Amino acid sequence: MRILFVAAMALVLAGCASNVVTDYNSATVFGNYASWAFAPNQQDSGFTSLDDSRVRNAIEREFTRKAMKKLPDTEADLLVSWQIVPEERLEQVGVGLGFGFGRGNFGWALSAPPPVREITEGKLVVELADRRNEEVVWRAASRRYLNENQSPETRRKLIDEVVSEMFSKYPPGLN
Template structure:
């Protein structure tokens, strides 16, 4: 009976883990991040990103929101330049269910049920990179990356982008 009660919790955990964003960051350990108070977007780098302009705007708005929460302000003479780039990978899952009965390992042969059902599903895993570049030295000082499954639903897309950006920038500034 306990296993029946445990099953919904396990299913919820599995579904929840599928929607999570995995994040990593790397940074220059010799940089004092407390010196950075202002930022601007690196337009030439962002223009090269091969995603829709609407998604770029969503990402940039999410970055603005998160950096503002950290006390940073947007400036014409910034301390940091913010650049982004993306990668995506299509994943195809094929599941086959065989029907039958018989002896031996697994399922046997059944003359009334030929084969089984094959299900094919696809999903897109995306990776968002956020680079923070020292504006004076023109050197990369921090890079964060978040990977997870993307959605095509417009209503959920902005929510998903906000989640990606928030989790990535949660690691900025780094704690040494």
């Protein structure tokens, strides 16, 4: 019974964990910002990738919900940039095996660790910078990852959810 209770509490606490982390300049008065634009150096290759398009659409939707006006980058209060930062991690792809023997309080055991593989995933990071002084005033990073095995619809939903959660914490101090 105790194990079931601990497992249930772990699930509840995991459900309460935020999927994004934000940081901001505490000296900034966010109420002074009424307009935004995408940063002009956002596109280095000249092409808009599929994920870039998904992120742009999600950001535009969130700023529209906040009643902020989109202006050319030379006139906007805030400049928005984002990137999908690659991160490598190890993933268990099987189970470890072992055996042991013993008697009483003494025994011997031998085991093999589970097989693992290295995978690369992408973490979305969005930054808002004050156009006048070109300093980042707000930053959000996702704790959920994009990977190459996700379908286009799954990627779109994930980006929409993450960007929505990011902007639920903007402006800071209102949530």
